[in-house]
Amino acid sequence: MEQELPIIQIRNCLLVSIQTELHDRLALDLQASLMDRVRTVNARGVILDVSGVEIIDSYITRILNDIGKSVRFMGAECYIVGIRPAVAMTLIEMGVELDSVSTALNLDLALEKLELLQ
Amino acid sequence: MKTVEKEIGAILSGTISSITQRSIFNRLGPLATTPVHQLSASDRATIMRELENSVRLFARSNSAQLIASCAKALEPGAAAAVSGAATAVATAAPATLAPKKLPIEQEKDIATARLEAWSEAVRIGLSKFASVKVATAVSELARNIVFYAGKGFVELRSVQDERGLVGLQIVASDDGPGIPQEKLQEIWAGTYKSQRGMGKGLVAVKKLVDDFHLDTRPGVGTTVKCVFKGER
Numbered sequence: 001m002e003q004e005l006p007i008i009q010i011r012n013c014l015l016v017s018i019q020t021e022l023h024d025r026l027a028l029d030l031q032a033s034l035m036d037r038v039r040t041v042n043a044r045g046v047i048l049d050v051s052g053v054e055i056i057d058s059y060i061t062r063i064l065n066d067i068g069k070s071v072r073f074m075g076a077e078c079y080i081v082g083i084r085p086a087v088a089m090t091l092i093e094m095g096v097e098l099d100s101v102s103t104a105l106n107l108d109l110a111l112e113k114l115e116l117l118q
Numbered sequence: 119m120k121t122v123e124k125e126i127g128a129i130l131s132g133t134i135s136s137i138t139q140r141s142i143f144n145r146l147g148p149l150a151t152t153p154v155h156q157l158s159a160s161d162r163a164t165i166m167r168e169l170e171n172s173v174r175l176f177a178r179s180n181s182a183q184l185i186a187s188c189a190k191a192l193e194p195g196a197a198a199a200v201s202g203a204a205t206a207v208a209t210a211a212p213a214t215l216a217p218k219k220l221p222i223e224q225e226k227d228i229a230t231a232r233l234e235a236w237s238e239a240v241r242i243g244l245s246k247f248a249s250v251k252v253a254t255a256v257s258e259l260a261r262n263i264v265f266y267a268g269k270g271f272v273e274l275r276s277v278q279d280e281r282g283l284v285g286l287q288i289v290a291s292d293d294g295p296g297i298p299q300e301k302l303q304e305i306w307a308g309t310y311k312s313q314r315g316m317g318k319g320l321v322a323v324k325k326l327v328d329d330f331h332l333d334t335r336p337g338v339g340t341t342v343k344c345v346f347k348g349e350r
Contacts, residue, residue, distance in 0.1 A: 019136045052135040057257040086250035094322035
């Protein structure tokens with residue numbers, strides 16, 4: 001099943017809501033199309049909404065970090081929003097870092113933080 | 119022509135995330151894509167049993183109402199049979215469970231195993247946070263199997279400790295290439311970096327669980343046995 005995650009543009013930010021199981025192919029496609037879009041629309045920020053993701057393991061964390069890193073290389077900032085409390089606790093306990101992205105409680109706050117950057 | 123997946127998906131959307139819905143439908147197998155009007159009475163009962171468990175676990179509110187809507191969507195006459203099954207499940211509510219062996223062969227099995235582990239954890243009475251930890255650990259172990267061994271299985275069973283508390287034992291086993299000694303040292307030292315993962319899956323699992331046992335033999339396979347202890 002070929003699928004692609006829709007990328008939504010809000011002013012000069014790009015938003016992706018992750019509502020599906022991330023796997024290698026999908027993650028790489030997302031990373032590539034995000035970088036493309038960051039360049040074509042001069043995006044200041046990329047926001048990944050993971051509020052629909054109930055479990056984040058080390059593999060998904062690596063994917064998010066990789067996307068964050070590549071977005072930062074382009075000069076934009078990457079925000080992860082909507083991490084659930086239980087997911088956050090689990091990541092802490094596992095000793096896994098989300099260090100290549102910024103986080104915000106929700107979409108609104110991420111947009112606010114990105115606006116302040118301007 | 120409406121399939122089970124479409125009908126039920128429409129009812130659950132907004133309450134249960136699409137990722138979880140996907141796993142629920144995966145568990146239904148071919149029944150998920152069967153047109154509603156072609157369902158037999160026993161099909162309906164199977165679907166409703168599965169849905170009731172999942173909806174009760176994952177819906178944040180009014181699960182009873184959702185279950186009733188699902189039953190109605192499948193067939194008006196099904197509702198009566200379902201409410202009977204619901205009370206039977208509610209009164210039985212076993213604290214222990216029969217061992218469950220889940221084959222892990224492809225990426226979608228990871229999600230299925232995760233969901234299965236999550237619901238078992240809730241069923242034996244682990245807290246919400248502990249159940250998420252259980253699901254995460256199973257996710258890591260199942261991923262290792264798919265990435266490095268190709269296929270294997272994850273087995274879940276309830277275990278009782280000396281204090282009488284019920285916990286969950288997870289056994290992940292494969293007959294893949296095994297982990298060579300020097301690589302194992304790198305893994306525990308935190309210096310190992312794999313191509314696909316972060317090389318941190320095993321370390322993460324070890325930190326999450328209460329009891330951890332690794333048996334790996336190059337050329338023979340790998341078995342990880344771990345336990346989440348029951349909570350007071």
